[in-house]
Amino acid sequence: MNRIKTDILVIGAGSGGLSVAAGASQMGADVTLLEGHEMGGDCLNFGCVPSKALIASGKAAHAQASSAPFGVTNVAPNVDYAAAKDHVHDVIAQIAPVDSQERFESLGVRVIREYGTFLSRTEVQAGDHVISARRIVIATGSSPLVPPIPGLEDVPFETNETIFELREKPGHLLIVGGGPIGIEMAQAHVRLGCKVTVIEGERAMGKDDPEAVKAVLDTLRDEGVEIAEGAMVARILGSAGAIEIETADGRSFVGSHLLMAVGRKPNIERLNLAAAGIETTPVGIRVDDGLRTTNRRIYAIGDVAGGMQFTHMAGYHAGVIIRSALFGLPSTIRTAHIPWATYTEPELSQVGMTDVQAREAHGDKLEIVRFDYAHNDRAIAERKTKGFIKVMVVRGRPVGATIVGHQAGELANLWSLALANKLKMSQIAAMVSPYPTIGEINKRAAGAYFSPRLFESDMVKRAVRFVQRWLP
Known part of the structure; x- marks a missing residue:
């Protein structure tokens, strides 16, 4: 049996695990990474990447069948389904080197292509290796849930x-x-x-x-x-x-x-968590606000931690625990600014609270502002006028944004930034967007918050009349 001592042991080479391994190794830690299946995890091989590639094939076919409004005759697309899957795998292949074993070994990470199983609170077995680590990160992700339906x-x-x-x-x-x-x-x-x-x-x-x-x-x-x-x-x-x-x-x-x-289920079956003193919940591994498990030397991140199941959430988790695991500094997660998107057409994205959640949390203090895609000039030119944005605002600060329409996932970026940094609507309104862009929708939503305050206020009108009367 080969014994290894390491600073950081990462179990799982999906989005979160790779982020921890790369960051920790480049900061000088001795890092060992275990992966018994595919490097890149679910996102690269079975989730985000292939699904968006197939969606792109569908968009290309749909464009041929719905081009008449642009002066181009509709045609029935000749779909080669197998070729569309070739496109999917080509996209995966182009991204795969970034997540590859070779790349991570070039960063100084010791990569072992085996599943990990806990032997004790500090030791993990992977094939013929027994690894002891100062800190362990469980990033094993999740798998499709297959319910016990008769037949x-x-x-x-x-x-x-x-x-x-x-x-x-x-x-x-x-x-x-x-x-x-x-x-x-x-x-x-x-x-x-x-x-x-x-x-x-x-x-x-x-x-x-x-x-x-x-x-x-x-x-x-x-x-x-x-x-x-x-x-x-x-x-x-x-x-x-x-x-x-x-x-x-x-x-x-x-x-x-x-x-x-x-739905999804956490990948915990192989881990033998009881040997490490790690408790679980019905949705994953029990963690505190710093993503520590019930064994204080072990963290769980991403889907296996039982929270929001998004690739970008796993990446965010990785950043949180690097501060704690490498430098011993306090670090906790926040979720108010975490966006998500469904990549249909129209897209749907959400950042922070929905209007229902905001009403329950803030009551009469809540204001909801709205702007429709139908009033955006770029959306009109692209014939993408279906959709809207609504922003939930409390005392001048956004607490949530719901967007449905063209590029809704892109528009969500700004609102995540705003919630992460507690920006005010006045700061959003001060932004200047190039014309004409879909991104103007965000600025117009902020403008919708201030319009009644400026254009429907008797006080403002009196002040303007007074200034105009005495202005030289």
């Missing part, structure tokens, strides 16, 4: 870990789960020529603002996606090419392929 074990199905390997275009794709993954894949596939049905037990995109969600779902339905809400799956029948889903309320859906997209 599912006898039916072929896809998850986000297999759908991007599928090269036969589904005739009729059934998607169980109406969250971001299910909805993104639904639009991508209907644009690539598949018939698509989404089956959701409650409300599709249930964590998002209902008004914004309606704009997204209306678009999907217009494009041909069937979305069945309040449809709890009771049983799944059939075989490859002929799959039937029965719901608790008696509905039945038949299709050729099945994608399960009902």
Whole structure:
């Protein structure tokens, strides 16, 4: 057995683990990184990267079929589904070197391609290595949750870990789960020529603002996606090419392929956490505000920590714990400024509180300002006028922003900056955007906050009249 002593042991080479390993090594720590599966983790191989690449293929096909408003005749796109998957894998291949074993070894990281299992509070076994570390970071991520639905074990199905390997275009794709993954894949596939049905037990995109969600779902339905809400799956029948889903309320859906997209589960089964004195919760590893587990020398970050399951959240976690693990300084997480986005068309993004959450938290102190895409000149030129932004404001400071429309994910950046730094609406209004850009929507939202204060105020009008009367 090969024994290794290291300063920082990182278990998992996904987004969070790689960020910790790179940062710690370049700051002078001795770092060991374990990965038993793919370098780059879920995001690179099965999640963010391939899904956005497939969405891009769908957009290209949709553009051909909907170009008439621009003076270009619509044509029926000739979709090569296997070639679209080649595009997906080419995108992964272009990004993969950044996350590769070779790159991290060049940064001084000791990379061991094995899964890790705790032997004690300070030791981890990985293959024929036993590693003891001053600090350990668990960054093992999450995997698709496959619920115990009667009949599912006898039916072929896809998850986000297999759908991007599928090269036969589904005739009729059934998607169980109406969250971001299910909805993104639904639009991508209907644009690539598949018939698509989404089956959701409650409300599709249930964590998002209902008004914004309606704009997204209306678009999907217009494009041909069937979305069945309040449809709890009771049983799944059939075989490859002929799959039937029965719901608790008696509905039945038949299709050729099945994608399960009902959520995620933390990857903790291999870790033997009890040996390390680490407690868990129903959604992951128990951590405090500094991301420490119940073993104070061990941290958990990203999806496995049971909070927001986003790649950028894992990266943020990495930055938080580097301060603590390397320098012994206090460092805690904040979540008020963490954005998320669903990359449908229109996109939907959220930063901070929704209007419902803000009303509950702030009551009469809350003001909500709004600006519609239909009044943005660039959106009009691009024919992307569907959507809006609404910003929740308390005492002149934004506490949340909901955006649905073209490039909503890009627009969210500014509001994350504002919430992270407690900026005022006056500072947003002072920004100058180039004309014409979609980004002007953010500035116009800030302007909507001040307009009634300037243009509907009798005091302002009296002051202007007084100054004009006496101004030389």
